[in-house]
Amino acid sequence: MQLIACPWCGPREEVEFSYGGQAHVPYPDDPGALSDEEWAHYVFFRANPKGRFAERWKHSAGCRRWFNAIRDTATYRFERVYRLDDPKPVIP
């Protein structure tokens, strides 16, 4: 089983974590001004790359904190983890 390094707890088994989808999806500045289509894009539309992807993860069975990770969707390998207040790393 793969270990995922929680930014707070360190390496823990994958089953302790839950997935939270794409990271860095900004909440609209002025939600009321969005058209239905724009709103749908914000709520439902996500990138689906093959390769490195910035994602939200949660250490559900441990400290219950959300954090971000760069994971390779083709290999499932976690390349790095970072806290929510850290800037998005440059993905090569």
Next chain:
Amino acid sequence: MAELLRTHPLEGWSTRVERLPDTVRITVEPYVAMVDVRLGAVPAEASAALGVDLPTTPNTWVPAGTGRAVWFGPDEWLLTSTTEAPEELEARVRAAVVPLGGSATDVSAQRIGLRLTGARVRDVLAKGCSIDLHPRVFGRGSSAQTTLGQAGVVLLALSDAGDDHGVLVRSSLAGYLADWLLDAALEFTTTPAS
């Protein structure tokens, strides 16, 4: 009207638990008061008002009066007390942290405590817990929120020899975990002749 009796979720397990040898001793601890604290940072005022320095190192616990202060997250702790009633503990902690923008909630009914002592308890825990519990890395003062068997638990290292662990488990899962521990301890239990 029917009288409501206070019962412990592991009342029915006492005989089977008592039969275990000293190498894998399981003790069901009495209820203690527990309060969940949320506080953005730990200013000196909080330490002074609470009478304890809340631990800021992840996965650690410190003694706090008659109880403990357990790190639960960068802004969350569990405070326990063996001498105060839940409402007393909650009121005292709330008075200390609310002026600092924090909160305190009585969670005494959420978890019960087990104490696992003996030379083989690490072997028992290792059957259902992926955390390295060797005293070299999990000495007294260490804690971990993780799973044991399939149950979410809080593990507390109570000795530097790796032979004394506290386990906090949700009341509704206590029976399951007690059954799991008894099964895991089976190989260290001698069968009486005849």
